Amino acid sequence: MSTPQAQFNALVQAYHALLYRYALWLCGNAALSEDLVQETFLRAWKSLHHLREPGAARQWLLTILRREFLRNRKRHAPLDKASRSLDELDGDDAALVDGRPPLAEALADRNALHAALMRLSLEQREPLLLQVLGGYSCEEIATELGISSGAVMTRLSRARLRLRQLLADPPETATQKGVV
Amino acid sequence: MNCLEFRRRVAAEPDLASDGLREHIRHCAACRQFRDELLELDCRLRSALLTPVADDLAARILLAQSTLSRRRQQRRRWLALAASVLLVTSLAVFFTSHETARPLDEIVVAHIEAEVAHLSERRDVPMTQLQHVLARVGQHLHGDIGPVNYAGVCPIGRHEGAHLVVDGRQGPVTVLILPETRVVERRVIERDGWHGLILPARQGSMAIVGKPGEELEAVARRILGRLGQVS
Numbered sequence: 001m002s003t004p005q006a007q008f009n010a011l012v013q014a015y016h017a018l019l020y021r022y023a024l025w026l027c028g029n030a031a032l033s034e035d036l037v038q039e040t041f042l043r044a045w046k047s048l049h050h051l052r053e054p055g056a057a058r059q060w061l062l063t064i065l066r067r068e069f070l071r072n073r074k075r076h077a078p079l080d081k082a083s084r085s086l087d088e089l090d091g092d093d094a095a096l097v098d099g100r101p102p103l104a105e106a107l108a109d110r111n112a113l114h115a116a117l118m119r120l121s122l123e124q125r126e127p128l129l130l131q132v133l134g135g136y137s138c139e140e141i142a143t144e145l146g147i148s149s150g151a152v153m154t155r156l157s158r159a160r161l162r163l164r165q166l167l168a169d170p171p172e173t174a175t176q177k178g179v180v
Numbered sequence: 181m182n183c184l185e186f187r188r189r190v191a192a193e194p195d196l197a198s199d200g201l202r203e204h205i206r207h208c209a210a211c212r213q214f215r216d217e218l219l220e221l222d223c224r225l226r227s228a229l230l231t232p233v234a235d236d237l238a239a240r241i242l243l244a245q246s247t248l249s250r251r252r253q254q255r256r257r258w259l260a261l262a263a264s265v266l267l268v269t270s271l272a273v274f275f276t277s278h279e280t281a282r283p284l285d286e287i288v289v290a291h292i293e294a295e296v297a298h299l300s301e302r303r304d305v306p307m308t309q310l311q312h313v314l315a316r317v318g319q320h321l322h323g324d325i326g327p328v329n330y331a332g333v334c335p336i337g338r339h340e341g342a343h344l345v346v347d348g349r350q351g352p353v354t355v356l357i358l359p360e361t362r363v364v365e366r367r368v369i370e371r372d373g374w375h376g377l378i379l380p381a382r383q384g385s386m387a388i389v390g391k392p393g394e395e396l397e398a399v400a401r402r403i404l405g406r407l408g409q410v411s
Contacts, residue, residue, distance in 0.1 A: 008245060009242065012238050012241050012242055012245075013238060016233070016237055016238045016241060017233045017237075020233045020234075020237060021229055021230065021231055021233070024231060025229060034234065034237060034240075037237065037241065038240065038241055038244050041241045041244075041245060042244060042245060042248055045245050045248065045249075046248075110227075110228050113224060113225060113228040114228060117225070117228070117229075128225075129229070131193075132222060132225055132226050132229060133226070133229050138192065138193065152192075153188070153189070153192035153193075154192075156191070156192040156193070157188055157191035157192040158191075160191045160192075160194070160218055160221065160222075161191055163221065163225075164217070164218070164221060167221075
C-alpha cells in the first residue's frame with residue numbers, strides 16, 4: 001500500500017503537465033498558470049484523503065484547479081469585456097450552413113490557433129478545453145460546470161464555429177470589415 | 181436527420197459516431213466536408229494545446245508541498261508540546277489544589293492545636309511589633325485593637341498568615357489573618373471542641389476561634405475594620 005507522499009508524487013508526475021496546460025489556456029498567463037497548478041496541488045495534498053479512486057484523480061484535480069482559477073479571477077480580474085462582446089456574435093445558425101474557405105492553411109499556423117482560442121469567451125473556451133484537453137464527455141462537462149448537457153453542447157458547438165470563423169477570417173481582416 | 185441538426189451535433193462532438201450521423205454523411209458531401217474539417221480542427225487544436233511545460237515544475241510543486249508538510253509537522257509538534265504543558269499544568273494545579281482542598285476549618289484548628297501554648301501567653305505585644313508582624317503578611321493596622329498577647333507569622337496551610345491571640349470576654353481568642361486564602365462566604369468552625377468563624381476579607385480571609393459564648397463576629401469585624409479589610 002502506497003504512502004500519501006508516494007501517492008502525491010505519482011499525482012504530480014502524472015497530472016502536472018495537464019493541469020498546467022489547462023490553466024494556461026484558461027487564463028493565458030504562464031506565470032499565473034504555474035501558481036494555479038502549485039496551489040491546486042497544495043490543496044490536493046491537504047485533502048488527499050478525499051481521493052478514494054485513482055481513476056477520479058484527473059477530474060478531482062481539474063476541479064480543484066478550476067475553482068482556484070475562478071477564485072483568482074474573482075479577486076483580480078474584471079470580466080473580459082472583449083470576450084463578452086465577441087460572445088454576443090455567437091448563436092447564429094447561419095454559421096452552421098455558411099460556406100467557408102478551407103481551413104487547412106489557417107490550421108497549420110499554430111500561433112493563429114492559439115490566438116483564436118484565446119479570443120473565445122471563457123464560457124466557450126472552458127468546455128472546449130475540458131473536452132479536448134481533459135477528455136471529458138458532454139455529461140462530465142455539464143457536471144463540472146453545473147449546467148445542462150444541452151447547454152454544454154450549445155457552448156461547444158458555438159466554440160468550434162467561432163474558432164473556425166476566427167481562423168478563416170482573422171480579426172485584422174474582420175476589423176477592417178467592421179465585424180469586430 | 182437534416183443538415184442543421186447534423187451540424188449542431190457534430191460541432192459539439194466531432195468524433196461522435198452514430199447510425200444517424202453515418203447515414204447522413206453518406207448522402208451529403210457538404211456535411212461530410214464540414215465534419216472532416218471539424219475533426220481536423222480538433223486534431224490541430226489538441227496538438228496546439230500541448231504547449232511545453234517547464235522541466236522543473238513538478239520539482240517545484242513537490243518542494244512547495246514538502247515545505248508545507250514540514251510547517252504543518254512543526255505546527256503539530258508545537259500543538260503537542262502546548263497540549264503537554266497544559267496537561268502537566270492542569271495536573272499540577274489539580275494536585276496542589278487538592279492539597280489546599282483540605283477544609284480550611286481543619287487547617288485552622290490543626291494550627292491552633294499545634295501552637296496551643298500561645299493561648300496562655302500574655303506578652304502584651306507592643307504596637308510597633310504588632311505592625312511589624314502584620315507588615316510581613318502585607319497588612320497594616322489603622323487603629324488600636326486592644327491587648328494582643330501573642331503575634332507571629334506562621335505557615336498556615338500553603339501560605340503564611342499572621343497569628344494573633346487577643347483577650348476575649350470568655351478567654352483567649354485566636355485570630356488568624358490569611359491574606360492569601362480566599363473564601364467566598366462566612367463559615368462556622370465547629371470542630372474537635374473548637375468554636376469559631378472564617379470570614380471573607382477584602383484580601384484573603386480571617387479565622388477567629390474562641391470559647392463558646394464568645395462574641396467572635398464582633399471581635400473579628402473590629403479587627404478587620406482596623407486593618408481596612410472589611411469585604
